Amino acid sequence: DTGVSQDPRHKITKRGQNVTFRCDPISEHNRLYWYRQTLGQGPEFLTYFQNEAQLEKSRLLSDRFSAERPKGSFSTLEIQRTEQGDSAMYLCASSFGLAGEGDTQYFGPGTRLTVL
Amino acid sequence: AQTVTQSQPEMSVQEAETVTLSCTYDTSESNYYLFWYKQPPSRQMILVIRQEAYKQQNATENRFSVNFQKAAKSFSLKISDSQLGDTAMYFCAAYLYNQGGKLIFGQGTELSVKP
Numbered sequence: 001d002t003g004v005s006q007d008p009r010h011k012i013t014k015r016g017q018n019v020t021f022r023c024d025p026i027s028e029h030n031r032l033y034w035y036r037q038t039l040g041q042g043p044e045f046l047t048y049f050q051n052e053a054q055l056e057k058s059r060l061l062s063d064r065f066s067a068e069r070p071k072g073s074f075s076t077l078e079i080q081r082t083e084q085g086d087s088a089m090y091l092c093a094s095s096f097g098l099a100g101e102g103d104t105q106y107f108g109p110g111t112r113l114t115v116l
Numbered sequence: 117a118q119t120v121t122q123s124q125p126e127m128s129v130q131e132a133e134t135v136t137l138s139c140t141y142d143t144s145e146s147n148y149y150l151f152w153y154k155q156p157p158s159r160q161m162i163l164v165i166r167q168e169a170y171k172q173q174n175a176t177e178n179r180f181s182v183n184f185q186k187a188a189k190s191f192s193l194k195i196s197d198s199q200l201g202d203t204a205m206y207f208c209a210a211y212l213y214n215q216g217g218k219l220i221f222g223q224g225t226e227l228s229v230k231p
Contacts, residue, residue: 031217042120042207042221043161056216091161102149102168102211105219107161 002026004108006092012114013082020078021111025094032075033105034067035091036060043091049075050097082115089113120210122222129198130230136183137193137225139208149211150184150191151219156204164206167191198229 005024013019025032031050035043046065047057051072061067064082069075079086089110097103120141129135141150152164167175167184174182179199183192195202205226209219 033218035219040224042209042224043219045218045220048217050217056218058218097217102166103217104151104163104166106163107153109160 004092004094004106006090006108006111008111009109010112010114012116014116015082015084017082018078018080019082019113020076021090021092021113023075023077023092023094023108025074025092026106029094029096029106030072031095031097031103031105032069033093033095034075034077035093037089037091037110038087046077046090079113082113084115087113087115120208120220120222122206122208122225124225125223126226126228128228128230129195131198131200133198134194134196135198135227137195137206137208137227139191139193139222141189141191141208141210141220143189143210143212145212145214147213150182151209151211152180152182152191152193153207153209153221154202154204155207155224156201161207165193195227200229200231203227203229 007022033048034046037043049069064080067077091110092108093105095103095105148169150167153161154164155161165177179196181194205224208222
């Protein structure tokens, strides 16, 4: 069991560019979550998938953000036309959950995005 | 709004001593789960302990234990025999059924264990 992995670990980009992050969950985990964490704050929920279905999106996830989880395996988070306010740590978590259960989420190391 | 509050931004403790981190939450639900996560400097977040709201018994995990007061909506973490490796940011989080699958996190408490 290799845990949740994320790639890249660090990304520096210029304002207006598009960026894409990847998350590989723990194998056989059916749920995958994306959170955003700014310096000194707790993570904030962005979106989550159960298998390949995107079940919930936060209002924080503007039209510039899109997430996919094809075939219910890895997931990608894309930010278009990045802004300086997008600078943050983007965390991915996965869990094995059944409806109505408080599944434990396991986090990856995160991707730190810096928008210049 | 459902919220999780950690009122202690920073705490410090001497090695081998005991420290308690506070957390309060606000929900009208009767079923939920509470978690403490640890995030060491520049390292990933890991689960410390988990508590089901329907269980009256406080969860324990080696040197870590919680004091879960459901009526008061309080969920504190006690770390016994503190070790240097316990130095980290600690986050309290709640999983609420009517909030879908997401965790709602507090602002965090930065704990420093001093030799």
